[in-house]
Structures are given as C-alpha cells and as structure tokens.
Amino acid sequence: MSQTLDVIVVGVGGMGSAVTYQLAARGLRVLALEQHDLGHGFGSSHGLTRIIRLAYFEDPSYVPLLRRAFALWRELEKGLEEPLLHVTGGLDVGFAGSLVFEGSLRSCREHKLSHEVLDATALAARFPGWHPAPNAMAVYQPDAGFLTPERCIRAYVDRARSHGATIHIHEKVLGYTASNGRVRVRTDRGEYEAAQLVLTAGPWMADLAPSLQPLLAPERQVLGWFDIADHARFAPTAFPVFVLEAAEGTYYGFPEYGVPGFKIGRYHHRDERIHPDTMDRAVHAADEAVLRQAVARYFPDANGAMQSSAACIFTNTPDEHFIIDRAPDMPEVLLVSPCSGHGFKFCSVIGEICADLVQHGTTSHDIALFRLARFFRRVR
8 A cells, every 4th residue: 555645634524534535536546544433523523513604704815715615515415315505594793893794794795795784673683583782783695504514524535435545544643754755654553655645633733743833722612502492583494604793702603403402602612722632522511601691692592401512622823714735844745724613614625725736736726825934924
C-alpha cells in the first residue's frame, strides 16, 4: 500500500469524508484514517442537524462558496432514500446595528439574495414560536435549512468507497514525516506513504500540526433539546433555522426534527477552552441554564424540560475564519478545517477545493480569506 498511495487523509468527519470522496472520484488512490468510528460524537460533526444558510453575516465572501455547497449537497443526496438537506428558510435576528442583522442584510444585498426584513411584530406574527425583543430586526432568507451530519458523512464514505478509497476506522495517527516529495504517516497499526497528506482532524489539528498550536482554541459546546408545548409552532414547515444576537448572547437553533424537542445552542457556550481527549462531555445544570436564558425569554412555548443534550467542540481561529493552506514547513501537507463552529455547511465545497489543491495546486474558488499568511502579517 505504501508504494501506491497518492493521498492520505487524516480525520473522516464532515470535512474528511468530503475530501476523501472528491479525491477518489477523480481517480486518486486514497487512504483515509479515522481514530474513532464513522459519525462519532467526540468532535465537531455530530448532533443530528447542522444549519446551512446563504445570508452569511460572517462575511459576504462566503456566499459564492455556499452556492456551490448547496449544489454539491444536492448532488450527493441524489439516489438516497431521504434528503440530506432540508429547506426551512432561515432567520438572522438581531437589532439595528448588530453584527448578525446588518451582516446578513449586507450579504443579501451584495449577492442579490431573495430576502425579507421583518421587525419584531412581523417576526412574531409570521412565526408564532418566536417572542422577540421589542427592538428586534430580522432578515428572512428562504433558501436556508439544515443538513443531517451523520447521514452526510455516511453518504460521502459510501461514495468514496465506491470509487476505490480505503477507509480505516479506530486507527490513530501518531506522527508523520516528509522528505523527497513523499509523506510517511505512522499510526498505532503501521506506516503508510503517499505523495500528499491532508489533515482534516478538527479539534485534534493542533496535536497533528504544531505550527497551528498558537492559532487554535478548541472550545466546549453544549446543545439542548427542550420540550415543546405547541409542537406545530416548531415544525420544520413553520419554524425556520435561526441565528439570534441578543442581550444574553448569540444563539442558534432548529425546528423539531428527528428527536423530540426544540434544539438550541449558544456560540462560545461558557467560553471553556479544552483538549478533545480530556473534555468534560457530561451536561450540567450550569449548561442548561445558559440555554434556558434564551429559551424562556424568546421561545416560551418550548420552555419545558430539557429532553436531551449533547456536547461538541468548536475549534476557533483568532478571527473565526477557516484555515485551508499548505503547512509552512512541509508543503506536502494540506491543513484543513479549523472552522470555528460554522464549517459543516461548507464540507461539500471544501472537499472540492481540497481535491483541486491536491491535484492541481490551485482552485478556482476564492479562498484568500483562509490563508495562513493573514495571521503572520498581524504578528509582524
């Protein structure tokens, strides 16, 4: 195997599964290594649902990538018994001058996205599950919705294998070296060699890429599913996915789907920096309290018992934009996916970008925002 591989991919979550598929579909000989099981709950690619949206308050330059991501998700789900992408519409709610509202509106206007602007009265009338603050302003964009991440990973793995990719699970990478244009990867099972290595290891990136350690901050996140008094108000046909910038913090949420309850999370939940191997994965009363602050005030019809919960991880960069670039000291290694908690929706297009970079050294997609040089310039 070591003499016949073109690429080794480390980490088979959302990003890694998409990269593995795209490489294999182009005829490259690919080995993907995952230290846990496929679709595991220890990283950043689980939790039943993940938001996908076009009105991107973080930066308008993401919108062209999202358009391509939507198309690629639709391509992936062809022939499957259930869709991977569920359209509910999306709400970006804040107030005049807030990042979420103004940034979303800017993206819509700059890229001519269909949208509506709603004040608090119109928001509550249109979507009765909401009890917004009196000064709330919202951008409604009809194309948004959610992905089912575990199913997305499985679909990409199945497609990758159908194109000849080899995928090993429960195999941990211990280290790697590069010389003479080849990379040798050492695991707890053996050694493999390839022309290139793609690291898509999420919160383990700092362990595998020492040059990234000063830039990455893995952070504990908690999601809660709360019991609903009026389920019709939180059905996917009546309750769009949302991002809410409020006095209590910035929250994100979903309609009821897959399991009982209204799902909600808070960005930078309790500001807990962690290591993924030692993180506290239990959910405590203090975690519930952070979420219930918003549920009780803005979604009182869903302010019942917390039916279930999950802990996951954001891996934050200093500016909360992605990293997609070659390792500074090892050009055979492509660094991908410290995505600061908003990356899953982009997995499909990032898979395509990485395959371009591996195969051709360049891509037609604009990824200038994700280059490592932005951090080095700041240091100087």
